[in-house]
Each structure stands twice: as C-alpha cells, then as structure tokens.
Amino acid sequence: MRTKTKSAPAETRSFAEAARRSQIVDCAIDTVxxxxxxRASVDQIAKRARVSKGVITYHFPSKEEIVDAVxxxxxxxxxxxxxxxxxAETSAAGRLRAYIESNLEFIDAHRSPLIALVEIAxxxxxxxxxxxxxxxxxxxRAANLGELLRAGQRSGEFRRFNTRVMALTIIHAIDAVPFLLAREPGLEVKLHAKELAMIFALATRRESS
Amino acid sequence: MRTKTKSAPAETRSFAEAARRSQIVDCAIDTVxxxxxxRASVDQIAKRARVSKGVITYHFPSKEEIVDAVxxxxxxxxxxxxxxxxxAETSAAGRLRAYIESNLEFIDAHRSPLIALVEIAxxxxxxxxxxxxxxxxxxxRAANLGELLRAGQRSGEFRRFNTRVMALTIIHAIDAVPFLLAREPGLEVKLHAKELAMIFALATRRESS
Amino acid sequence: MRTKTKSAPAETRSFAEAARRSQIVDCAIDTVxxxxxxRASVDQIAKRARVSKGVITYHFPSKEEIVDAVxxxxxxxxxxxxxxxxxAETSAAGRLRAYIESNLEFIDAHRSPLIALVEIAxxxxxxxxxxxxxxxxxxxRAANLGELLRAGQRSGEFRRFNTRVMALTIIHAIDAVPFLLAREPGLEVKLHAKELAMIFALATRRESS
Amino acid sequence: MRTKTKSAPAETRSFAEAARRSQIVDCAIDTVxxxxxxRASVDQIAKRARVSKGVITYHFPSKEEIVDAVxxxxxxxxxxxxxxxxxAETSAAGRLRAYIESNLEFIDAHRSPLIALVEIAxxxxxxxxxxxxxxxxxxxRAANLGELLRAGQRSGEFRRFNTRVMALTIIHAIDAVPFLLAREPGLEVKLHAKELAMIFALATRRESS
DNA sequence: TATGAATGAGAATTCATTCAT
DNA sequence: TATGAATGAATTCTCATTCAT
Structure with missing residues (x-):
C-alpha cells in the first residue's frame, strides 16, 4: 500500500481479465x-491462487485495490x-425479520467472504x-435500516425508540455472526437467526397493554 | 534464529519499574x-512515550507482553x-440493566483503553x-452473562429464550460501542445506554400475556 | 511475533534461480x-554479493536455509x-591413506568452503x-571411518585398537587443517598430509615384532 | 565489545573484589x-551469578575482559x-604420555571450563x-610440545618426523575432547586417554627393526 | 560498590511494490 | 499478459555499554 496507480475502469475489461480478477479476489477472500x-500478504494470495505474485500486481496495481474488489x-x-x-414483506415487522434472517442466511452460505469482510472492516x-x-x-447501513424502522414507527407497528441506536444494535448483532463463525465454526446460525429475530421483534413492537 | 525471553514476575517489580511499565502500557493503549x-509498532509506542525503543523492550521483552499487559x-x-x-441490584432485570449501563459508563469514561482492547481482540x-x-x-464472558440470564428465567422474571444467543447479542451490542466511538467520537453514550437497556429489557421480560 | 517460511523444493528451481542461489551460497561461504x-550477517553476505539484502531473503527465506545450503x-x-x-585402494592401509590424503587435498583446493564449514560446525x-x-x-563420520578401520583389523592389517577413538582422532586431525589454514594460510598442506598419513599408518599397523 | 576502558591492574584488587571477579568468571564459564x-550474553551471565548486570560491567568494563579472565x-x-x-617423567616417551594423559585428566575434571575455552577459542x-x-x-603450544618432541628425536627415542605437524596433531586430538564432551557427556575419557597415548607412542617411536 | 534503567546499534524477517524479460 | 527477481522500508528483538542514583 505505497503508491497510487489506478487500475483500468471495469468497463474496459476483457472476459479473461474479469475471470482472472475474480479468481484473485476469491483467493484473497479465503486467505483473509x-x-x-x-497476514494475508500478496505472496500468500498468489500462492493460494497458484499464480506468480506478479499476476496479482498486474491485475491489481496496489493491494488496496484487491481489498476494494473484495x-x-x-x-x-x-x-x-x-x-x-x-x-417481499409488506409489514415493517416482516421486513425487519427478513432483514435479520436473510442477512444471516447469506452469512451462513458465504462464510469465508463474510469473515474476510469483517476482518477488512x-x-x-x-x-x-x-x-x-x-x-x-x-x-x-444504519441510515437504511433506520428508514425501515422509522416506517414501522410511522405506521404504528413499532414503539417509540431511537432508531439510530436500534439500527446500530441490530447491525452489530448481525456483524457479530461472521466473527463468531470464525472462532466457532459449529455455530447454529439458523437458531441464532430465529433468536435474533425474536429479540428485535420484542424490542421494537408497540407496547401491548 | 531468535529466542524468547520472559519478563520477571510482577511481585518482584519496584515502584519505579511499575510506573514505567504503566506509562508504557498507557502509551501503547493510546497508540493502538x-x-x-x-500500525502500533514498538517504534510508535516509544515515540509517543518519548523514550528510546530500547526502553520498551527492556521492560517488555516481547510485544506480546505489552499486549498482555494492556x-x-x-x-x-x-x-x-x-x-x-x-x-448492588437484586432482581435479574436490574442486574441486566446494571450490566449494560455500567459497562457503557465504563467505556465512556475510558475510551482509548476500550478502543484499544477491541482492536486487540x-x-x-x-x-x-x-x-x-x-x-x-x-x-x-457469554457464560457469565448467561448465568445471570438463566437466573432471571428460573425466577420467572425473564421469558424463555436461548441464553447463549441473548448473551452474545448483548455482549456484541456493548462491544460495538468502543468501535463506534473510534469512528464517531460525538456518540451520546448515555442515550445509547438507556436505549440498549430498554431493548434488552423488552427482549428478555416475560410475555405479559 | 514472527513465523517461518520454507523455500520451494530444489527440483522446481529454474537455471537462473539455481545460479543466484549458488552465487549467494558462495558469498556466504567467503563471508563466514x-x-x-x-559476524556473517545477512547484510554482510548481501554486501559481498553486491545485491540488496532483500535478494538474499528472497532466495533463502531464513538464514538457516543459507547455512543448510552451504x-x-x-x-x-x-x-x-x-x-x-x-x-580405488584395495588394502585397508591404502584406504586409510587415501582417506587422509584425499581429504587434505580437497581441503587445500577448497579452503574457504572448508573454513566456513568448520566455523558452522x-x-x-x-x-x-x-x-x-x-x-x-x-x-x-566416525562410524564410516570406523568401519574402514574394523575391516583392516579383520583382515589382519591393523592391530587391535579402539576403532571409535582412532576414528575420532583421525577426523579431528583432518578437521584441524581448515582451522589451521584460517590462521596460517601458508601451511604446507601436502607435507601435512604426508606426515598425517604416516602418523596413522604407524598408529594402526599390526605390531611388527 | 565496543569501547576500550581497561580494568584496574590485578595487584590493586582487594580480596572482595577478587572474589567477585572469580564468581563472575565462573558463571561466565558455565554460561558459555x-x-x-x-548466546552467552552479559545478561545471561548476570542472571546465573544472581547479580545485576551492572555488577558485571563494574568489574569488567568490557565483555572482552571477561573472556580474557576466563x-x-x-x-x-x-x-x-x-x-x-x-x-616428573624423564624419558621423552614418558613425557609425551604424561602430556596427553594429564591433559585429558584435567579436561575430565574440569569439563565446563574446557568446553568454554574451546568455544571461546x-x-x-x-x-x-x-x-x-x-x-x-x-x-x-605447538612450539612447546615440539620442543619436547625434538628432545626425543635428539635422544634417539623418537623417529624422524615433522615435529610441528606431530605437535599440532596431538594438540588437536586433545582439544577435540572438550568438544566431544560437550556433545556426548558420557564419553569415557580414561579410555580415550589410553588410546591416544598409545596412538602417539606408536606414531613417534623409533622404527624397531 | 551496586543497581537497574536507558540507549542505540545491529540482526533476522516480512512485505508491498517495481521492473526487466 | 505473465513471471519471478529485486528492492528497500518497516518491524521485532538482542545486546554491549553507559549512566544516574
């Protein structure tokens, strides 16, 4: 991460070029x-991709660009x-549940990429x-989720709460999962998702009584 | 071709030694x-402490020991x-609230150390x-908090939920705060604490029926 | 906080790679x-090879590997x-003489490498x-030479003696030569060889009377 | 080994001073x-002597002086x-035998010091x-032993041989023993001595027939 | 005399990046 | 495009020596 050359814009890339880049990005993900x-040095990534280190630098003038691509x-x-x-959901509560559950499903189905993303973040x-x-x-991300939450408050589905804090709490509860998976691969993500959905359903719904 | 050294046990340290170590640890915290x-190299830490690099390695034979001390x-x-x-709290709900609030108060009062700790973790x-x-x-940490939560379930204060997932969610909601503070120093921690306490109060309390 | 890397297996090396490695090894030999x-630091070796230090570690991930290669x-x-x-010799006495003389000839013809080897040993x-x-x-080495000596005893050429002590004595008499050469380059190795051969011929032969 | 201060001449030393120096030298010997x-750093020596490093430098302004004292x-x-x-021996052969045997007895009785000496040499x-x-x-050393050998040649006890080569060979056969002991503490030094004495008796005596 | 803190010069490694082929 | 050699900065750690107390 020393200098500032930029790689060519995406549109100008040939198919072969794109495939190479994609392969390198995948290897970078696994390595990270x-x-x-x-510890994910360019050397390591090249070794995993079974190409010479030069190939990496050829396609990604700087390491930062690999990271950006990941x-x-x-x-x-x-x-x-x-x-x-x-x-697909119409209620705010449904959307919140879908937000949490689809996020965790995605994480479960793409563990390495998400672990890498959290490492990078x-x-x-x-x-x-x-x-x-x-x-x-x-x-x-907080603003987007906050918008969803505010919609629920406007419609009366959700109680009054600080949408920013709630959004951040939900986001971090989700982001914790790749972190947990990296340390405990046996984690039951489905169960985790259900519990998280319940936690935030209860935390957001309008007071019943 | 290198070997490892261990520093002397804590009891044998003089006052001056302890003070120096403490100063170095504080500088390491700020640097991290x-x-x-x-990026928190020994050089950087030494520069911040306004001592030569050798002083650091004199008091902490390896960087790992600095980290341990932090x-x-x-x-x-x-x-x-x-x-x-x-x-000081007697009810489970009170303890949970105290857990969250005292944690965030502590974080608020010791921002750098906690940001450093999260970085290290x-x-x-x-x-x-x-x-x-x-x-x-x-x-x-999850086990400790889980015990608190289970006590609340046994006493009937809390609803049935997976205590492990709940504990991890609470812990990550708390750990997110130093992370947030590092990126947004203006964060209103008090408000954050109140909202978090409410979120998990609602998420844990027994269904009202 | 450091790890170890291994260099690629010898078979995979290109000609140019092998040449560079050989050059580095030669410079390492001279430096040692x-x-x-x-005092033979990687810096010194690099300086002698007129390349940057990085070149050395590129070809030899650790100093130990340079030593192994030497x-x-x-x-x-x-x-x-x-x-x-x-x-080429058939008698035990002839083989012993050849052992000593060829060893010293080799040492004489490759002074630096042998001095380096003794330093390393x-x-x-x-x-x-x-x-x-x-x-x-x-x-x-003692076992190999001991086998030669025992053969001479079995055939009746050699007297009874402890083959292990004799072998060690011969080996150290030979190993002393690079050591001597390092301190006194003018040493007459040919003469030394003849005298050594005679010493051990007399010391091993069957008592005449 | 950086500068050139010299310690006070031996005659001016008090008894306590001499005792301290002796203790340090002994610890240096064991460490080496x-x-x-x-690897025998001043730190290590101080640790073994259970004194502060400063004590070492106080008594021996430079490491070289410790080595000289050893x-x-x-x-x-x-x-x-x-x-x-x-x-005590009167014949040249007797003196040669005594030279070898007393040397090895001394080595056997003072293993650490001799191993250290060889390391230093x-x-x-x-x-x-x-x-x-x-x-x-x-x-x-070679000259001294060579004188003994020449005396034997003059008196007719020894055959004609190059006294310098013989002396060096004998010396290295002896110096090998601490080296061997360092690597194989179980070495039977008495047996070794007897065999060495025999080897060089045969190698030096006048041809019988 | 003794102590132990401080210093600064190396030492080995790692690594992103550049470049000739 | 691809290769892999080369570079040089940065990093951790070791150690002899100096010095204030």
Missing part, C-alpha cells in the same frame, strides 16, 4: 478469512441476496492510515 | 486506539468498576498465528 | 570463512572428490539453540 | 559451556596441573574482528 487481514464483490452479492427478500487501512471501511459505510 | 493495532489493565479496571454495580495474533484474545475469552 | 559465523554444497563436493579415491545454532551440525553428524 | 559463546583462569589452572606431571573475536585466541596462542 483463514489467516486474518494482517468489498465490492461481497457487498454486491449480499445486497442482491437480501433486497428481494426484504421487499476492522483492520484494513489506507496508506494514509484511514480505515478503508470508514464510518460513512456504517452510517449508510 | 489511535492508529489501530497493526488487556490485563483494562479488563481488571472494567471488572472493578462493574461488579459492585451489578451486585479483533486482530492481535501470537507468533503462531492464533488470536491473543481467543474464543475462550468470549465464551467466558 | 573471512569473518567467522557470528553445508550441503561443501559436503557433497567433498564426498564426490574423496569417495572414488578411497575406493563449531558455532551455528538453530533458533531453539541446538547445534545445526549436531553430534549425529560427527557420529556418522 | 552451556549455551555457546554467541582464558587466563583456565589456562593457568591447566598449566599448574600438567607441568609437574610432565616434568573457536568464535570469540575482538571489536576489530580479530580472534581473541589467535594463531600465536596455538603456535606457542
């Missing part, structure tokens, strides 16, 4: 998930998986020391 | 909190602060690649 | 022979040189403190 | 014998032990890179 970000790939896949499931920094996944990123 | 664990210091302080507050690894704060550590 | 093992190179060359000369230690050229190595 | 010269102590003790035994160097036990030292 397995050894942690700090983030992009995982985030895009997550959004693709989750959005329709959430939108926690530790990856730019050359200047700033976090690659910075506060804005979390703020954006 | 500010730059992240990966963990010990922060964890001990946290326990001292929280335990009486929790034990996330990324610090031993020479062999294993995490310094491993799964056992989290398991222990 | 000239300055002693303790040992292998010298030992293999020695065996290649000596074995046919010894085997005396002082090089692994990370765990164990000697890189350990007791087994000497035991093996 | 056990861990090798390269050498002096061991060499003097050896001379004291061996000289009368050698001089092999590897210890001055700040400028020159060997602390240099060629002169060996040359001196």
């Amino acid at each position: 998930a397995e050894m942690g970000f700090a 983030i992009e790939k995982v985030v895009a896949a997550g959004r693709t998986y989750m959005e329709p499931r959430i939108m 926690m530790t990856a920094r730019r050359a200047d020391g700033s976090l690659i996944i910075g506060p804005e990123s979390l703020a954006q | 909190a500010e730059m992240g664990f990966a 963990i010990e210091k922060v964890v001990a302080a946290g326990r001292t602060y929280m335990e009486p507050r929790i034990m 996330m990324t610090a690894r031993r020479a062999d690649g294993s995490l310094i704060i491993g799964p056992e550590s989290l398991a222990q | 022979a000239e300055m002693g093992f303790a 040992i292998e190179k010298v030992v293999a060359a020695g065996r290649t040189y000596m074995e046919p000369r010894i085997m 005396m002082t090089a230690r692994r990370a765990d403190g164990s000697l890189i050229i350990g007791p087994e190595s000497l035991a093996q | 014998a056990e861990m090798g010269f390269a 050498i002096e102590k061991v060499v003097a003790a050896g001379r004291t032990y061996m000289e009368p035994r050698i001089m 092999m590897t210890a160097r001055r700040a400028d890179g020159s060997l602390i036990i240099g060629p002169e030292s060996l040359a001196q």
